[in-house]
Amino acid sequence: MSAAESETRGARRRLPPMPQAFSFIGAGLIFAATLAFTGGAGGGQILSTALTFATMYVIVGLGQMFVITTGPGNVDLSIPATIALAGAVAMTVMGGEDGSIALGLLAALGTGVAVGCFNYALIRLLQIPPIIATLSASFLVQSSAIAYGRGLRVRPPPAFADFATGRVMGVPYLAIATLLLSVLMAVLLHRTVYGRSVAAIGQNSRAAHLAGIRVDRVRFLTYVLSAVLAGLCGAVLAGFSGGSSLNMGEEYLLASIAVVVVGGSSVSGGQSNVSGLWGASLFLYLLVTMLNTFGVGAGLRYLLTGLIIIAIITLAGGPRAGRA
Amino acid sequence: MPHPTAAPPPGTPFVALAAVAKSFGAVRALRGVDLDVRSGECLGLAGHNGAGKSTLMQVLVGNVSPDEGRFTVQGEDVAGRLTVARARQAGIACVFQELSLCPNLSVLENARIRHASLKGFGWRGRAARLITRTLDEIFPGHGIAPQALVSDLPLGQRQMVEIASVFAQGDHEAPLRLVILDEPTSSLDNSVAAQLLAHVRRFVSAGGSVILISHILGEILSTCDRIAVMSDGRVVDLREAGAFTRASLVEAMGHVVSHEAGETLVSAEAGRRGAVVASATTPKGGSIRLEARRGEIVGLAGLAGHGQTSLLVLLHNAAQGRSRYAAVTGRVAFVAGDRQTDGVFPLWSIGGNVTVRSLSRLGRFGLVDPAREKRLAEEWRTRIKIRTPDMDDNILTLSGGNQQKALFARALGSDAEVILMDDPMRGVDIGTKQEVYALVRAEADKGRTFIWYTTEFDELKSCDHTYVFRSGRIVAELGRHELTEARVLQSSFEGEAA
Numbered sequence: 005m006s007a008a009e010s011e012t013r014g015a016r017r018r019l020p021p022m023p024q025a026f027s028f029i030g031a032g033l034i035f036a037a038t039l040a041f042t043g044g045a046g047g048g049q050i051l052s053t054a055l056t057f058a059t060m061y062v063i064v065g066l067g068q069m070f071v072i073t074t075g076p077g078n079v080d081l082s083i084p085a086t087i088a089l090a091g092a093v094a095m096t097v098m099g100g101e102d103g104s105i106a107l108g109l110l111a112a113l114g115t116g117v118a119v120g121c122f123n124y125a126l127i128r129l130l131q132i133p134p135i136i137a138t139l140s141a142s143f144l145v146q147s148s149a150i151a152y153g154r155g156l157r158v159r160p161p162p163a164f165a166d167f168a169t170g171r172v173m174g175v176p177y178l179a180i181a182t183l184l185l186s187v188l189m190a191v192l193l194h195r196t197v198y199g200r201s202v203a204a205i206g207q208n209s210r211a212a213h214l215a216g217i218r219v220d221r222v223r224f225l226t227y228v229l230s231a232v233l234a235g236l237c238g239a240v241l242a243g244f245s246g247g248s249s250l251n252m253g254e255e256y257l258l259a260s261i262a263v264v265v266v267g268g269s270s271v272s273g274g275q276s277n278v279s280g281l282w283g284a285s286l287f288l289y290l291l292v293t294m295l296n297t298f299g300v301g302a303g304l305r306y307l308l309t310g311l312i313i314i315a316i317i318t319l320a321g322g323p324r325a326g327r328a
Numbered sequence: 329m330p331h332p333t334a335a336p337p338p339g340t341p342f343v344a345l346a347a348v349a350k351s352f353g354a355v356r357a358l359r360g361v362d363l364d365v366r367s368g369e370c371l372g373l374a375g376h377n378g379a380g381k382s383t384l385m386q387v388l389v390g391n392v393s394p395d396e397g398r399f400t401v402q403g404e405d406v407a408g409r410l411t412v413a414r415a416r417q418a419g420i421a422c423v424f425q426e427l428s429l430c431p432n433l434s435v436l437e438n439a440r441i442r443h444a445s446l447k448g449f450g451w452r453g454r455a456a457r458l459i460t461r462t463l464d465e466i467f468p469g470h471g472i473a474p475q476a477l478v479s480d481l482p483l484g485q486r487q488m489v490e491i492a493s494v495f496a497q498g499d500h501e502a503p504l505r506l507v508i509l510d511e512p513t514s515s516l517d518n519s520v521a522a523q524l525l526a527h528v529r530r531f532v533s534a535g536g537s538v539i540l541i542s543h544i545l546g547e548i549l550s551t552c553d554r555i556a557v558m559s560d561g562r563v564v565d566l567r568e569a570g571a572f573t574r575a576s577l578v579e580a581m582g583h584v585v586s587h588e589a590g591e592t593l594v595s596a597e598a599g600r601r602g603a604v605v606a607s608a609t610t611p612k613g614g615s616i617r618l619e620a621r622r623g624e625i626v627g628l629a630g631l632a633g634h635g636q637t638s639l640l641v642l643l644h645n646a647a648q649g650r651s652r653y654a655a656v657t658g659r660v661a662f663v664a665g666d667r668q669t670d671g672v673f674p675l676w677s678i679g680g681n682v683t684v685r686s687l688s689r690l691g692r693f694g695l696v697d698p699a700r701e702k703r704l705a706e707e708w709r710t711r712i713k714i715r716t717p718d719m720d721d722n723i724l725t726l727s728g729g730n731q732q733k734a735l736f737a738r739a740l741g742s743d744a745e746v747i748l749m750d751d752p753m754r755g756v757d758i759g760t761k762q763e764v765y766a767l768v769r770a771e772a773d774k775g776r777t778f779i780w781y782t783t784e785f786d787e788l789k790s791c792d793h794t795y796v797f798r799s800g801r802i803v804a805e806l807g808r809h810e811l812t813e814a815r816v817l818q819s820s821f822e823g824e825a826a
Contacts, residue, residue: 195695197687204684207673214644214662214670215685215738274675 023268024280030266030316031287038294048174054289055179056169056244061285062182063237064256065263066189067230069281071134072264073193074226075206075273081138082123083234083260085145087253090115090238092149095158095248102163109239116235119145120228127227128220138227149250160243168243178240190278202226206273263288266316287316341400342367342506342537343388343420348397348407349561350383357383359561360397365506370528370538372552372569374545375581376631376817380561381541385508388539389422390415419505421494423512428490431479435459435489438478443498462496463488466527467520483515491524495531506537513547525551543631543821545574557581578817600624600793600807605777606746608643608654610635614801620746620777620793625768627791628781630820632751635800636781637665640748643779647746661685661744663735665751665781671735672723679705679719681734685742708737713763729760736764740771747771749780753787765790785813796820 039047064083071080090112098108119141126137160168170177193199201222204212213219237256242248265271266287267280291312295305341364350358358380365371375381386392387399390410399407401418429438439459440446446455456474463470467488478486491512497504509528513521528538528551542548548555548569555572557565557580565580572580602621609617612635620626628636639654644662646654664671673681683690683701690700705719712733716726723731732752739747753761768778769790780791788794794811796804796819804819 191695195698197691197696200684200687200696203675204673207675208669210669211664211671211673214641214664216648216659216661216742217684218648270675274673 024277024283025268026316026319027266027268027280027283027287030312031283031290034287034290034294038290038297041294041297050290050293052171052174052176054286054293056176057289058282058285059176059178059182060237060241060244060256061259061263061288062186062281063233063240064260065267065281065285066186066278067233068260069264069267069269069276069278070189070193070202070226071230072261072269072271073202073206073273073276074223075209076271078134078206078223078226078273079138079261080123080227080230080234081135081257082119082142082145082231083237084253084255084257085142085149086116086119086231086234087238087241087256088248088250089119089145089149089152090235091242091248091252092153092238092250094235094239095160095242096152096156098158098161098164100159100161102161105161105164108161108164109236112235112239113232114235115238116232117228118231119235120231121224123231124224124227128224134227146250153248153250157247157249159247164243165246168240178244186278186282193276193278198222198225203274203276206270206275208274259288262313266313288313340367341365342402344398344400345384345387346398348384348387348394348399350387350392350394356561358387358394361558361561361563363556363563363566365537365539367505367537368532368535369553370532370540370551372548372555373539373541373558374543374548374555374577375558376820379558379581381558382510383561384558385422385510385539385541388415388506388508389420417502419502420508421504421506422508422510423491423494424510429478429486429493432477434475434477435472435481436474438489439474439493439496442493443496443501445498445500458496458498459489459492462492466492466495467523484517484520487512487515488520495527504536506539507531508539508541510541511543512540513542513544521547545577545821549574549577578814578821581817581821603657605658606643606654606656606660606779608639608646608651610639610797610801611642611653612800614803616795616802616805618779618795618802620779622745622777623772623775624792625772625778625780625790627788627794628779628797629785629788629794629816630797630803632783634797634820636797637750638800639797640750640779640781643746643748656746658745659743660746660748661739661742663739663747663749663752665749665754667728667731667735670750672731674722674724676723677720678709678714678716678723678726678734681723682708682719682737682741685738685744689743704741708741712737712740712767729756732756733760733764736767740767745775746777746779749778749782751781751783753782753784785816788816 035051038050064087068080068083071078093115094108094112097111098104123138123141126132126141127134130137167177193202201212201217204215204217205219205222209219238248238253241252245252263281263284267277267284269276269280291309292305295308300308344364346362347360348358349356349360361380361384373381383392387394390412393408393410397407398405399410401410401420406414430441433441436452436455436459439455440451443455443458446458459474463472470485470488472481472485472489478489481489491509494507495504512524516524525547528540532538532553540548540552549572552569555567555569555577556563557577559581600621602623604619605622606620607617618626618639628639630636640662642651642654643656644660645651647656647658647660673684679702682705686704687696690696690704702719708714709716709719714726714733714737715730723734726734736752753764772778780787782788788811792808794806794816795802796806796816798820804815806815
């Protein structure tokens with residue numbers, strides 16, 4: 005991917021050449037360990053399922069990655085609530101009719117735009133730190149989702165559900181669509197003025213301002229982008245799981261941050277990695293699958309998941325530690 | 329406050345320096361300083377930015393160890409062995425220009441930091457009494473509560489706390505013998521400044537010593553017993569205070585005034601021509617309005633930190649949106665002087681750092697075109713002679729001077745018509761400077777406007793028009809033919825007129 009090339013070029017002599025390699029190697033090792041345990045059975049099935057779920061991680065991870073890249077302190081914690089609200093809105097607008105799919109998707113994206121604007125209004129106008137602003141916004145958004153959904157479970161239109169669960173030669177449609185989305189985002193990040201501005205702000209926002217970058221505008225767009233992608237994820241997730249539910253976004257709070265960091269993007273901003281998101285998402289899903297296959301209990305599973313994420317971040321992030 | 333005990337008779341040297349030299353890399357901050365500070369005297373120290381005053385003070389308090397020379401405290405040779413702790417033992421203390429208080433702590437807690445002997449049960453009470461007693465003595469009617477948080481105090485009161493905690497004499501502490509005051513009155517109003525100067529006189533008449541650094545010449549002339557003038561890392565003049573007048577003091581500071589009247593007269597222009605492309609007033613008021621015309625190089629002079637950088641940032645912001653104080657027609661670019669804070673993107677290549685200001689011009693179908701980006705980077709690599717094998721290398725592989733060139737290339741390679749320069753030649757070698765001067769002149773002749781803040785007088789000679797800043801205001805404007813170092817210094821230092 006051209007993204008990876010330009011990253012390594014820009015970062016020469018400062019970073020390990022392929023920060024995303026860790027996540028892919030990790031995912032590969034875990035997959036191998038799982039297969040060794042099962043004696044090679046069910047490999048294709050595991051991989052296919054992993055691709056589906058990794059896709060969701062990748063969608064929200066893309067938005068979170070842009071936010072985290074704008075520098076220390078920037079993070080979007082309203083992703084789970086946005087997923088819940090957008091999922092409910094999308095399902096209600098579609099109303100089970102194939103003809104309303106496009107409208108429903110637009111409504112989900114529109115929900116994202118609204119949440120993103122609200123987030124940034126809190127951050128910019130009220131000067132609330134992003135972590136608090138997006139967290140408190142998520143309570144409001146989640147309440148809206150509860151009020152809006154009123155416990156109704158609207159089923160997705162058949163065509164949408166087919167798309168969300170369908171596969172071609174074992175590869176989910178979703179994974180193909182998300183791969184295209186990732187390429188688009190990589191282009192946005194590395195080849196547009198907006199993407200370059202995000203990376204510049206993440207390194208030094210004062211210098212970025214003095215280099216003529218409209219810092220506020222770029223940060224605003226970034227929070228909107230993150231919420232829009234969360235909205236998209238909400239619609240897709242609802243389609244995949246036969247209707248939206250209020251808690252379907254829950255696991256994406258930590259997952260969205262974990263895939264960004266494990267995927268080789270810098271926690272301190274300015275440096276991001278699209279392909280690493282895929283490695284990290286597969287890694288994360290396969291890790292849970294492996295522990296399930298081993299028959300590990302829930303408590304131990306969480307413990308091991310946490311420890312392994314810490315380990316991979318330490319390994320991958322080691323050479324970057326010099327930058328405060 | 330207990331005054332210095334067992335002070336030696338007035339007039340004997342407390343500290344003596346002979347041929348003290350100190351270099352930081354290629355910069356020779358001190359080039360052989362001879363100076364003594366006697367017991368019972370207040371020694372004034374004057375000189376413009378970069379004369380070596382601050383480095384000299386860092387040597388005296390043990391923060392910086394001199395490379396060469398003799399340095400004695402009360403006759404004992406301490407060269408290379410003076411540490412901060414030993415300097416304090418010897419009774420040397422300094423009130424630094426940048427406040428050294430912790431803003432998140434209260435006044436009395438800050439006093440405790442400086443006075444380690446305030447410990448054990450009830451230290452808060454003792455610290456509060458100590459600092460209040462000293463504040464009462466130096467600044468009667470100060471109105472500062474010892475429990476107040478430093479961040480809640482206005483700047484002037486913080487400075488008072490800083491001064492008082494240095495002068496405070498705790499029990500069981502080495503007696504205070506020498507106090508260095510580095511621009512102590514810059515944030516104090518006149519009456520409080522007078523209280524401080526009166527205290528300085530009381531302190532020295534009790535046998536202590538004070539070194540007073542100030543750019544307010546009236547203050548130095550009226551308070552000090554002797555005045556030393558520093559320039560280019562040396563003491564160039566040292567006389568009894570009575571032997572100086574304001575004029576002779578200014579003259580002594582600018583001893584390097586070059587006599588090129590002929591040259592400047594030739595280029596003296598007949599009035600300013602061209603459309604005004606940028607204008608601004610300082611937010612602090614002042615009657616002079618800065619104006620820059622098309623194709624002009626406008627210099628901003630004065631001592632460092634007197635509002636020049638703020639004005640440049642104001643102009644920069646005015647070009648992006650609206651400003652009450654400034655108006656700019658056309659696009660601007662900014663050349664940072666403080667590279668790490670304002671300029672460099674450390675994760676990017678040299679090329680990336682050069683092109684960041686021009687990305688919107690290098691597009692094709694909304695995407696940045698890598699080939700055009702590379703062409704721009706290569707063009708400036710040759711034009712400004714950035715010394716690197718590959719513009720794709722990280723920016724931090726360059727030396728400071730070459731990083732600065734990359735920042736110049738960023739601005740000059742952009743479409744900006746007005747270029748703001750924030751003392752960009754700091755720490756840049758002379759060769760690079762000459763290259764950049766020529767480039768700036770050539771670009772100005774093509775119609776670009778430069779607004780150039782500089783702390784070096786020689787650079788002002790490249791300017792068509794110069795504005796001198798003092799305390800956040802523009803206090804003088806000089807055309808090219810009127811420019812002399814003495815006039816710039818005179819305007820930078822004059823205190824009472826303001």
